[in-house]
Amino acid sequence: TERALTVLHVSLYHPRRDPATFAKVPPQLQHGTNPLLVGRAPDTHLQLQLPCLSRRHLSLEPYREKGSALLTFCLKVLSRRGCVWVNGLTLRFLEQLPLSPVNRVAFSGIQMVVRIEGGTSLEGFVCCFHLSPSPLIHRPQAEETDEWESTFQGQPPPGSGP
Structure with a gap:
């Protein structure tokens, strides 16, 4: 029987809309269980052509939680120069x-939305890339702040009390 792979749907946007930025982004990529590397180096899996981007800027790392039969993912920052903003949190070098x-x-300057569609296979996952013509995040400079920005309107961050 064929086992369903987990699918990462990755939407990408950059305000310059320069076709060269995303020229080496494949429409789809089948990947094993090693980390998916994002950066400007030729050996990265998602290669983006931006001079301010580190050669290896971040990785999406699959893992299996104890007792679970599904792959889940963490994002790890590999850049010493820049920070990465994820769901309202600012991450720096080697934070995940x-x-x-x-x-x-x-x-x-890149805006990326990653949607995880779970599958039963633990042997790998598939990434489907989509280039967005319009912004994906309402505040494009969000990665430069440490303040929490709720993706759910009007709700306080978890653990912030009443």
């Missing part, structure tokens, strides 16, 4: 964060 089913990510 588990991803939820829908994630808003911003780095080096």
Whole structure:
């Protein structure tokens, strides 16, 4: 029997709309269980052509939680120069964060939404890339702040009290 792969739907946007930025982004990429690297280096899986981007800027790392038969993911920052904004949190070099089913990510002017569609196979996952003609995040400079920005309007951050 064929086992369903987990699918990451990744939407990308950059305000310059320069076709060269996303020229090396494949429409789809089948991947094993090693981290998916994002950056400007030729050996990254998602290669983006931006001079301000690190050669290896971040990675999406699959793992399996104890007792679960599904792959889940965390985002890890590999850049020493820049920070990465994920779902309202600013991450710096070597910091990582588990991803939820829908994630808003911003780095080096790039806006990225990662939606995880779970599958039963533990042997790998598939990434489907989509280039967005319009912004994906309401505040494009969000990665430059440490303040929490709720993706759910009007709700306080978890653990902030009444």
